[in-house]
Amino acid sequence: MPEDKAPIDPWGSTLPADYETLMREFGIEPMTEEIISAFPSTHRLLRRRVEFGHRDITRILDALKRNGAYAVMSGIKPTGDFHLGTMMTAEEIIFYQSLSDKAVAHYCIADLEALADNGIPLEESHGIAVGNVADLLALGLDARRAYIYKQSEEKLVQRMAFVFSTAVTFNTLEAIYGPKHIKYYFSALIQVGDIMLPQTEEHGGPKPVLVPVGIDQDPHIRLSRDIAKKFKLVPPSAVFHKLTRSLLGEEKMSKRNPMSMMTLSDDPRLAERKIWSALTGGRGTVEEQRRLGGEPEKCVVFELMTNHFIEDDDELRKVYLECKTGARLCGDCKSQLADVVSRFLMRHQERKEGLMDLARSILEGGGWTRKA
Amino acid sequence: MPEDKAPIDPWGSTLPADYETLMREFGIEPMTEEIISAFPSTHRLLRRRVEFGHRDITRILDALKRNGAYAVMSGIKPTGDFHLGTMMTAEEIIFYQSLSDKAVAHYCIADLEALADNGIPLEESHGIAVGNVADLLALGLDARRAYIYKQSEEKLVQRMAFVFSTAVTFNTLEAIYGPKHIKYYFSALIQVGDIMLPQTEEHGGPKPVLVPVGIDQDPHIRLSRDIAKKFKLVPPSAVFHKLTRSLLGEEKMSKRNPMSMMTLSDDPRLAERKIWSALTGGRGTVEEQRRLGGEPEKCVVFELMTNHFIEDDDELRKVYLECKTGARLCGDCKSQLADVVSRFLMRHQERKEGLMDLARSILEGGGWTRKA
Numbered sequence: 001m002p003e004d005k006a007p008i009d010p011w012g013s014t015l016p017a018d019y020e021t022l023m024r025e026f027g028i029e030p031m032t033e034e035i036i037s038a039f040p041s042t043h044r045l046l047r048r049r050v051e052f053g054h055r056d057i058t059r060i061l062d063a064l065k066r067n068g069a070y071a072v073m074s075g076i077k078p079t080g081d082f083h084l085g086t087m088m089t090a091e092e093i094i095f096y097q098s099l100s101d102k103a104v105a106h107y108c109i110a111d112l113e114a115l116a117d118n119g120i121p122l123e124e125s126h127g128i129a130v131g132n133v134a135d136l137l138a139l140g141l142d143a144r145r146a147y148i149y150k151q152s153e154e155k156l157v158q159r160m161a162f163v164f165s166t167a168v169t170f171n172t173l174e175a176i177y178g179p180k181h182i183k184y185y186f187s188a189l190i191q192v193g194d195i196m197l198p199q200t201e202e203h204g205g206p207k208p209v210l211v212p213v214g215i216d217q218d219p220h221i222r223l224s225r226d227i228a229k230k231f232k233l234v235p236p237s238a239v240f241h242k243l244t245r246s247l248l249g250e251e252k253m254s255k256r257n258p259m260s261m262m263t264l265s266d267d268p269r270l271a272e273r274k275i276w277s278a279l280t281g282g283r284g285t286v287e288e289q290r291r292l293g294g295e296p297e298k299c300v301v302f303e304l305m306t307n308h309f310i311e312d313d314d315e316l317r318k319v320y321l322e323c324k325t326g327a328r329l330c331g332d333c334k335s336q337l338a339d340v341v342s343r344f345l346m347r348h349q350e351r352k353e354g355l356m357d358l359a360r361s362i363l364e365g366g367g368w369t370r371k372a
Numbered sequence: 373m374p375e376d377k378a379p380i381d382p383w384g385s386t387l388p389a390d391y392e393t394l395m396r397e398f399g400i401e402p403m404t405e406e407i408i409s410a411f412p413s414t415h416r417l418l419r420r421r422v423e424f425g426h427r428d429i430t431r432i433l434d435a436l437k438r439n440g441a442y443a444v445m446s447g448i449k450p451t452g453d454f455h456l457g458t459m460m461t462a463e464e465i466i467f468y469q470s471l472s473d474k475a476v477a478h479y480c481i482a483d484l485e486a487l488a489d490n491g492i493p494l495e496e497s498h499g500i501a502v503g504n505v506a507d508l509l510a511l512g513l514d515a516r517r518a519y520i521y522k523q524s525e526e527k528l529v530q531r532m533a534f535v536f537s538t539a540v541t542f543n544t545l546e547a548i549y550g551p552k553h554i555k556y557y558f559s560a561l562i563q564v565g566d567i568m569l570p571q572t573e574e575h576g577g578p579k580p581v582l583v584p585v586g587i588d589q590d591p592h593i594r595l596s597r598d599i600a601k602k603f604k605l606v607p608p609s610a611v612f613h614k615l616t617r618s619l620l621g622e623e624k625m626s627k628r629n630p631m632s633m634m635t636l637s638d639d640p641r642l643a644e645r646k647i648w649s650a651l652t653g654g655r656g657t658v659e660e661q662r663r664l665g666g667e668p669e670k671c672v673v674f675e676l677m678t679n680h681f682i683e684d685d686d687e688l689r690k691v692y693l694e695c696k697t698g699a700r701l702c703g704d705c706k707s708q709l710a711d712v713v714s715r716f717l718m719r720h721q722e723r724k725e726g727l728m729d730l731a732r733s734i735l736e737g738g739g740w741t742r743k744a
Binding site: 112115116152153155158159161162163165166168170173181182185186187189190 | 525534553554555559561
């Protein structure tokens with residue numbers, strides 16, 4: 001069974017060396033042109049194969065075709081500000097929610113995990129979560145078709161985790177996650193609860209659910225699909241995106257190293273400085289770079305342009321070609337990106353400020369905007 | 373470490389062969405005359421050593437001495453009517469609550485376990501729980517100093533279970549419970565959450581907690597005490613009672629075999645019939661019994677008298693001696709007990725009927741009577 005291969009670690013912080021091997025090993029399907037063009041609209045993350053793979057995405061395409069209900073779900077551990085990695089997931093939720101007025105977005109604030117893993121008290125994570133939700137709204141989530149909830153307040157998730165535990169063996173958990181401390185298995189079952197929440201009676205019953213994730217989260221997807229079959233639920237679909245690297249290039253971007261990541265709350269001038277010190281695909285000297293061209297494949301600055309900051313495909317292609325041919329130096333790219341990013345951050349932060357009250361009222365009012 | 377011995381099984385249904393061996397192995401203290409007389413009042417279960425052992429009961433005695441707060445906690449899986457086994461725990465809660473106006477009783481309706489283990493939907497177990505709570509009130513619980521809650525509605529318990537999971541290893545769980553399916557470990561952590569609930573900030577913070585249990589539940593007590601130390605909580609105390617045998621004598625009384633148990637909802641005439649067919653310590657023939665005397669130690673009818681239905685110690689002693697000397701036959705005992713039991717059931721059922729609305733309002737009103 002392909003689902004029993006050596007596990008990848010959703011709690012780790014290393015970048016997978018080779019996405020294609022992982023896909024083959026775990027049976028993740030490639031994101032093909034055919035699939036991409038079947039969506040009613042498009043997104044740079046799809047077009048540029050930042051979303052490179054999926055499981056069962058056709059369930060979502062089918063729902064779109066027959067104008068049926070589906071959900072898109074994700075979540076965040078409220079330990080700090082949105083960074084570029086969490087922003088990518090947010091953008092995906094927003095995109096897949098925007099495709100149909102039958103689509104509902106579910107967003108989980110994993111405050112229990114922040115408590116258990118990071119020792120952050122619930123009162124503290126609540127404040128962080130308000131900011132996270134305001135970020136999500138500022139990026140464009142339609143709050144009228146979204147259920148945003150804190151794990152600590154959502155009894156249905158806890159209940160499901162407990163019920164699901166009756167149908168899972170240690171063998172399955174070890175095959176999927178490797179041998180781990182029990183807290184990780186506990187946490188995994190709660191995350192399966194989060195993924196299944198859109199299919200509860202209280203949320204309209206069984207339906208396709210799309211979970212946009214980094215490939216490191218695939219174990220949760222596989223466990224969820226396994227459990228869904230046992231409880232007559234629709235096995236959730238997933239789209240997989242490449243992990244956002246740290247600005248310094250080595251690890252996936254995470255909250256563990258604030259100096260190597262960019263948050264949406266960074267002062268725009270600080271963000272510019274971070275870009276100026278980011279890893280590039282530049283050569284040792286200007287002369288060499290003019291002669292050999294740069295290496296955009298290795299360049300974090302080019303990755304930021306690709307993933308987040310250059311919308312126009314032609315413009316991105318131009319940057320790529322100019323780099324490859326040595327017509328453009330790293331300073332040109334950094335200057336261009338710094339400019340785009342600082343303008344983006346200023347606009348975003350202003351928009352976010354105006355949405356803090358709505359974010360608070362959603363979190364304190366039971367998750368649905370219409371009840372707030 | 374005595375806590376690492378071959379485990380006893382809280383989910384099994386066999387009677388422990390030898391209480392004394394178990395006590396020695398697991399470090400349970402005997403219930404001594406000195407302890408019993410230190411309580412401000414007395415109870416037949418204590419005097420007759422039906423409560424035969426304890427852990428750390430001196431914490432409760434100390435609290436009583438200095439008029440400090442303490443809690444007494446237990447719970448029920450809402451799968452059916454109160455039977456004599458669950459009634460015993462109820463009587464203990466009521467007794468230990470009655471000793472001080474600083475004592476609060478916590479009573480957990482383990483509806484998540486009824487769902488996960490027995491497949492009973494929450495709506496169904498709610499109805500059963502209302503009856504269980506009415507039984508508890510009819511037996512004498514002071515609802516003004518009681519917190520009665522459903523697991524499925526109590527977020528604090530879920531939260532603690534998750535946090536506690538971070539501090540427990542598989543080794544510990546296996547040492548305490550033996551190798552088990554993960555659902556049992558999950559359930560164990562939730563039960564530890566239940567046991568710790570009285571010590572949360574929301575319930576007044578750390579304090580002594582007394583848990584009256586059958587010895588088969590000791591693993592939960594040991595796990596709780598282990599975890600309490602890690603989270604700066606007071607290790608809970610326990611009193612252990614002998615398990616109530618089935619009317620037919622072989623197993624512990626449980627809801628699994630309705631024909632061998634007596635419930636508080638039994639029609640009094642049915643209860644009488646059950647008593648007439650119960651196991652006794654009688655001999656093969658009347659002649660033999662007159663000559664050798666009966667064996668009250670083996671007799672379920674005598675056990676029912678001892679545990680539940682004869683309050684007066686002298687009267688019980690008289691029954692015992694008459695049996696041992698052959699002056700009394702099994703029919704005499706059965707007739708006497710049937711009479712007491714049917715009168716008890718009639719009175720109890722009438723009282724319970726009048727408390728159903730209060731029970732419902734407690735369960736639907738957030739657990740505290742004063743809020744109902």
